[in-house]
Amino acid sequence: MPKPSAQVTAADISRMAGVTRATVSNWRRRHEDFPAPAGGTDASPLYDLQAVRAWLRARGHVAAATPAEELRTVLRLHSGDSAATRALPLVLAAARRDKDALTALTELPDADLATRAGGAVAELSGTVPGADAVRYQPGDADLLRALLRCVRDDGGQSALDVLAERELDDSAASGAYQTPEPLSDLMARLLAPATDPYPSRVFDPACGSATTLVAAARLGATHLYGQDVLSVQAQRSAVRLALAAPDADVAVRDGDSLRADAFPGLTVDGVLCAPPYGVRDWGHDELAYDPRWAYGLPPRAESELAWVQHVLHHLEPGALAVLLLPPAPAARPSGRRVRAELLRGGALRAVIALPPGAAAPLHIGLHLWVLQRPEPDGGGGRGSVLFVDTAEEPAGNRRGTGSVDWDRLTGTALTHWRAFAEDPSGFVSVPGTAHAVPVIDLIDDVTDLTPARHVRAAGPAASPADIARQTRELYGRLTESVKSLAASGGHGDWRPAGDQLRSWRTATVSDLTRGAALTLHQTVPAGGRGKRVAELPKEYAGRPVLTGQDVATGTPASGELDTPMSAYAVAEPGDVILPRVLSSYRGVAARVADERDAGHVLGPTLFLLRPDPDRLDPWFLAGFLSAEENISSASTLGTSVRLTPGHLRVPLLPLEEQRRYGEAFRRLHDLRAAARRAAELAAEAVDLTALGLTSGALLPPEAP
Structure with a gap:
């Protein structure tokens, strides 16, 4: 019997055809032969994917889909046969060939293509775990061609992200989660507290999708080791590392790191790890006499403390490790003895909430534990442990579930950790945020390592008169901000466009770039595409850097x-700036650079x-580029949502009409900015007033 086809939504169809959702709605109304719903509800119908593809093909719309979207669509037709897993090694094999060779492969007959693809993957048997067992059949030809085209046109990382959508889901049951890129970057930077060269050899014994190792490679690590209990994760890590760090020595293995350590004799200069947690069957009984438990046998319910000691076992003396852990291991009674021994032995340096x-x-709210393997002649423990609490963000900086001000958080954590690492005894505490606690004060009947317990003991440092003055000033600024918000919201009479939605011809950013209507720029980290550089050029030293948070x-x-970069993008007035990595497919706030931004360098997470x-109005461009439907059709979902700017679409309108739209978008930008300022001031005023009342x-x- 034929395999049933997958089903798609109207939004999926819009991405497949490269049109808006409104266009799909018009097709449904105007074309009697448009496929009838095959499932779903009246409000959210689902359509047979094969029927939709046939309908689009008959009208020439399939070619409008991006290569990534076409690969995503073909994978749906192969659901249930582990197609994404089998295709993982081919991404690396394809990325090592030039565009002409990939084009030639796509033109082969089905059987020849399957044979050639299988041979290319077999060459990776020593690089990608399980590659030698991969086989392709002529029936896989449509998948192979879609993957080769995606690698050829969008790059290997784009293809890898699409495959990850199908095969690698977060699993709350196993405690295995993807580590976001900004968090991986913070963890990697914590490994180098001073200006010393970055650790050369870095290991992740629960490497998942390799985001931590990729972050370490960006900072200078040249020998990367990884292991993961899931074979598909190990394969994905090997491919991703080979793509991201082609000059590094990479070794990735599959298997359970605690029960079957694939690197038993390895010691490294740094370890980064986000281990699974909440796992009771981690090998407590069979590993009871394992030599790794230098600080005590971890209790059965404390798999996290087993990972802590496994990581320390793989460190060179004096080397650092950073682990991402849940909050329970910091205070759970069953782990008190191991925590106390870690403190006595000087292995725990910091806990960051x-x-x-x-x-x-x-x-x-998870924790980062910074560990250090003591020197053999270190003389025992260290004097104090640093606790940092970044958990309390200003309310105005929260932008929905899972949204974090990463620039603020990273700055806070690194500033305090580096100051503490340089001079532990001279560290100056910041009430409510950072505090260095003597080890002797930590070891008690509880041995609680929760940062909030230690950093929030101090009250406000200012006097009552200062608090009262600051409060009055804040409420005065809040009143003025509310007046500004009311004025910003009073502009414009938004008229209907007519009886139906307005439609227009569009061009992609790639088309506009080829036609010289705009140019695309990006700051590229050293070790990415482009030349490697050893030091920061003098012309860029000291320049302010625009970050993703600044744009948002x-x-x-x-x-x-x-750190030095391979290429630098510098802002000029009228430039449009967009983020490269998004928190969701929702529309983003593009930034139109002004005189204040002139000469500032773009951070590597931004596009310019x-x-x-004379051809494009910048505010018009920013408004349409940041629209939700546009972002959705030009993004890929992997461990995060990545924007492909060349696929964004812009209406082709006369310059005068562009300027009318641009003025409207500028007013909306001003309204959003005024609302944000008012919300931030209100939150700050409330927090300060509450602190003043509760502290006396x-x-x-x-x-009255």
């Missing part, structure tokens, strides 16, 4: 360059589009 939403599960909040450039002012610095107003 993250806000809920930093990583899945999003409702829990409309604030001035807040970053700085601390420079329009020809302020008195309630007298009754």
